[in-house]
Amino acid sequence: MWKSRVLALLILLAGLGVGYFDYSSQHGTSRFTNFPFRLGLDLSGGSHLVYEADTAAISTADIPEAMNALRGVIERRVNLFGVAEPIVQVEGGGLAGEGVRRLIVELPGVTDVNAAVALINKTPNLEFKTERPAGPEKDRITAAWKAAQDKVLAGVPVDQESNPLLKENPNYRDTPLTGRFLKRAQVTFNQNAISPSVSIEFNGEGTKLFADMTKANVGKRIAIYLDGVAISEPTVNEEIRDGRAEISGQFNLDDAKQLTRDLNLGALPVPITLVSTQTIGASLGEDAVTKGVRAGFFGLLAIMIFLIIWYRVPGLLASLALGIYTALVLAIFKLIPVTLTSAGIAGFILSLGIAVDANVLIFERMKEELRSGKELGEAIEDGFKRAWLSIRDSNISSLITAVILFWFGESLIEGFALTFALGVIISLFSAIVVTRVLLRATGIKRSNAVTRFFFSSGIFKQ
């Protein structure tokens, strides 16, 4: 008897403690501020971008690796944006979406979707070109350029598309060596120069290409182009076999750093196209949070009032258990952390209604046991025991639904499924364990007129 009272007291205190944690972690001055609710895009505002990856050129076995590399590159680019907790994830098509690989980018707080798209698409294009040997081809291109120049000087517009020769550079020609073969780039300071330079290191294949290229062009110049502009035209002194080169344009430190970063981020391993964008303004999200909290509060209050009016003392205890349930679920949302969306909040409020289902089952059962002539103490214990099978079966079917919903893979629906499933599991604990401990702690074993009134149910006297 005293044991169960101490236990009940402990549970109530623990519930209060968890409730305090929920409350204080929402306020700036507390030491729990590392545990805020994590809000989904629809609540915090932000951008949700979906890219479709073109994996046609990649063999099936290499796709997962290529997609991972893609994710890595995009993640680094997105991190440059400086938003808190960006999400970059690969979606394998999943259910019914066979073969289509997607990349999902979520940028909380970013409502300027143009800037985000531009940043993600930014690809530095590094090219190495060699001198064009003298010959008829070079003469033709030079002549074409000269003719075009004369025209421009005479005020006649020139369409570069009209003459393919105008797309060629008279002095340099393309080589297969590009930024794709880069292993890493870094800023270096050369003692002989005032400005910093960027040193680059090629990967295996790039090293070979570079060695061949330098061997064939000793004494000649190589041009290094960045995004179509020549930034450096060094002369080759000897064959370079170690795959290292230095770009010494007229960089200032910031330029050199920027170039290094862009080069390291590299070209995308898989081409992507934007197929879907969603942007939610911050005001819309704020409104949804306020209203969600309000709905939760009124929902909880209404359920408690109903329980107390209908089930009296057990209803009051179930309300306490529901309070503990709320505190626990919110704490778990913070600790995991679960990303809350507006649908997730609705799922949580719905789970408040479902959470008391187990209690309702138990109390109805208790009443039947009482009616069959059992003493109150025995009726309580039997009520819990007999209701268990129903509680188990009905909750398992809810969980099945939640798992399928989660598997669905839409972030909006996932939010709902997760809060719903957590609610079902935790409600089993609150409705069964907590309520039982609290009921035992009342210490009522025998029935008399008073206890019969307080433990029966309904609006009318039975």
Added chain:
Amino acid sequence: MIIVKYRFIFLSIAALMVLVSWGTIGYWGLNLGIDFTGGSVLEVSYPASRPDIATVKSALTSINRDDVSVQPLGDDSYLMRAKTISVADKDTIVTAISASGTPATVKRFDSIGPSIGAELGTKALLAIGIVLLLIIAYIAFAFRKVTRPVASWKYGLAAIIALAHDISIPTGLFAYLGHVRGTEVNALFLTALLAILGLSVSDTIVVFDRIRENLQKRVVNNFMDMVGVSLNQTFIRSLNTSLTILVALCSVYFFGGESTKDFALALIVGMAAGTYSSIFIASPLLVLFSGERKKA
């Protein structure tokens, strides 16, 4: 028990409701949102003062975007839809409609590719199918020891028929709402349908559980009375549970945000249908399956 005795009346009411729902779905069809069809939605608000709709429309005409439909939303916003609005188009549009001296701010901009939309539809049907299958399997398993007088898989079948009723009615309502006030069926509506499946079946299972228990205890001799007694015993519980869930959902509907209003409505209607089906459809169907003809 009145429910078992007049089972044909209750079953007929349900059948009528389902037929009406199917009728509205067949006649008006569902107003599918861009989640399913692909397309673009742009929601802008005018915090200072909202220009009238004609101004906005002529601004759109001036940039050759007559394909963008405009509809007022709330007190200070407009909702615009088009087949495609690219990220760059969005800026052009916002600039154009802000030109008359009333700056517009973007509240929401969604642009969903048609392939993604089509995929959601397939996924949805698949998910509903899988949920139904798993539920029938679970019920058949949980009731495997109960074979007389009704085979355990028939409990699953009865539950599934009840579920079909539960999702038909909110879908029918949304077909109607889509017609009269343009309510869209989106991913959240699907979530509501799936949640209804879960909630309603758990309600049905509680009644079945009682039938199973009473069968083992041989409370009464014939199956029809057994179902009647079981329904009697679980009736209050079914109503009370539904009531608490409905209370929670009404709170979401009345106090919650705009984005979850229709979601809550679908759940409320589905939940009400689910409660009806657990009591008035699933168990009476069992009696029907048992083949007993005796009047209760």
